[in-house]
Amino acid sequence: MKAVITSIAVAIILALIFSLPALAQESGTITITMTGANEISISLDKTQWPLGNVASNTEHETSPPIEWCTLTIEGNCNVNTFIVGDDAEWVSDPGAYKWTLSSDGTNGEHIYGLWFRISGDTTRGPLGDGYVPVTKTESEFWPYSGGSGSSLAPGDTKQFGLRLLTPTYFVSGRQMQTQITISAVAA
Amino acid sequence: MIGRIKLAGLIAALLVIFLPSFTLAQDVNFGVSPAEVRINDLPPGEAAEFVLTIHNKDDVAHVFTFTASEPPEEETREGRARLPDDSWISFSSQEIELAAGSEANVTVTVAIPQEQKGAGQDWETWLGVTAESSDLLGVKLYVRLLVSTVGTRSNIGLVAGIAVAIVLLGYGGYYYFKRKAKPKYH
Numbered sequence: 001m002k003a004v005i006t007s008i009a010v011a012i013i014l015a016l017i018f019s020l021p022a023l024a025q026e027s028g029t030i031t032i033t034m035t036g037a038n039e040i041s042i043s044l045d046k047t048q049w050p051l052g053n054v055a056s057n058t059e060h061e062t063s064p065p066i067e068w069c070t071l072t073i074e075g076n077c078n079v080n081t082f083i084v085g086d087d088a089e090w091v092s093d094p095g096a097y098k099w100t101l102s103s104d105g106t107n108g109e110h111i112y113g114l115w116f117r118i119s120g121d122t123t124r125g126p127l128g129d130g131y132v133p134v135t136k137t138e139s140e141f142w143p144y145s146g147g148s149g150s151s152l153a154p155g156d157t158k159q160f161g162l163r164l165l166t167p168t169y170f171v172s173g174r175q176m177q178t179q180i181t182i183s184a185v186a187a
Numbered sequence: 188m189i190g191r192i193k194l195a196g197l198i199a200a201l202l203v204i205f206l207p208s209f210t211l212a213q214d215v216n217f218g219v220s221p222a223e224v225r226i227n228d229l230p231p232g233e234a235a236e237f238v239l240t241i242h243n244k245d246d247v248a249h250v251f252t253f254t255a256s257e258p259p260e261e262e263t264r265e266g267r268a269r270l271p272d273d274s275w276i277s278f279s280s281q282e283i284e285l286a287a288g289s290e291a292n293v294t295v296t297v298a299i300p301q302e303q304k305g306a307g308q309d310w311e312t313w314l315g316v317t318a319e320s321s322d323l324l325g326v327k328l329y330v331r332l333l334v335s336t337v338g339t340r341s342n343i344g345l346v347a348g349i350a351v352a353i354v355l356l357g358y359g360g361y362y363y364f365k366r367k368a369k370p371k372y373h
Contacts, residue, residue: 029228030226030227030228030229030230030233030235031226031227031228032224032225032226032227032235032237033224033225033226033227034221034223034224034225034237038220038221038222038223039218039219039220039221039222039242040218040219040220040222040328040329040330041216041217041218041219041242041244041328042216042326042328043214043215043216043244043326044214044215044216044324044326045214046214046324047214047215047320047322047323047324047325048322048323048324049323069324074216074218074244075218075220075222077222077223080262138259145261177321178323179320179321179322179323179324179325180323180324180325181317181324181325181326181327182324182325182326182327183315183326183327183328183329184326184327184328184329185258185262185313185328185329185330185331186222186223186329186330186331
């Protein structure tokens with residue numbers, strides 16, 4: 001009987017000696033690391049494009065077409081940037097009427113197309129003319145897959161312009177409004 | 188005469204149909220720090236907090252809103268999976284108004300539920316800070332949040348291992364002592 005008790009006691013002690021370090025590891029300290037004092041920041045020197053009255057099925061470009069707005073990297077970390085668009089809504093009653101943003105830059109009845117082009121980009125996009133559709137899915141602005149560009153560094157700038165393709169048919173006399181969001185994340 | 192009136196009416200109608208105005212509402216500039224936050228050894232069932240600082244560098248006041256959102260898979264850091272549930276992230280305020288040139292802090296809480304699948308994971312999610320605006324162009328800044336949980340998943344194996352070790356060592360010890368206690372015959 002004495003042998004049984006002694007054996008179990010020794011077994012428990014030995015098992016605990018080898019397992020305690022592992023158990024202690026499970027209750028370690030939570031560490032929170034802020035990557036330096038890095039600040040992410042970008043600026044746009046223009047945010048409005050007052051078009052006035054537009055006709056159906058017509059193209060409108062910002063002026064100048066591809067150097068209309070300047071994106072500047074203001075923070076102290078390199079960034080990757082993205083762009084996303086949205087439906088255009090009737091200002092007076094946003095829920096009552098909208099133009100749906102096309103998923104490929106084309107237009108249709110109550111469907112409009114939006115494109116962007118970055119200065120210096122001459123072959124990007126589906127038509128190979130530098131213009132890229134803005135869709136409701138956040139997609140690469142700069143850098144982009146297949147391009148030779150790299151992340152934007154503090155102080156870097158990118159100039160770009162927009163192109164609007166109005167719907168083939170829309171309800172007239174309504175002031176429409178939309179928003180395009182340029183976003184950035186640390187590279 | 189009637190034909191002329193109809194034609195004039197049609198022209199007027201076309202003009203009205205094609206006359207909506209596309210009002211697209213000047214510069215925007217703000218910053219968020221830090222740009223990246225890394226939380227290590229967070230046990231499932233526990234929470235961690237940190238602070239984001241938003242700096243309104245514009246010359247007008249802005250309302251800033253906060254969201255947690257799933258990053259594009261190809262944009263995540265190597266070896267990181269997307270955080271399974273954005274509701275594990277909460278902000279001390281969903282929005283704040285900042286006067287021109289001022290800054291403010293927002294506390295972010297990361298709470299991982301007590302689930303085995305939450306153990307030993309390396310996740311990434313993006314915290315979006317948006318300056319609310321009715322202008323055509325808006326800006327959104329993302330803070331990368333990298334969360335690693337401790338491997339409590341191995342606890343079951345560890346406990347089972349300890350139990351097996353106790354049994355084996357117990358048996359071994361028992362037979363050792365039993366054998367040692369046996370009288371030796373020469």
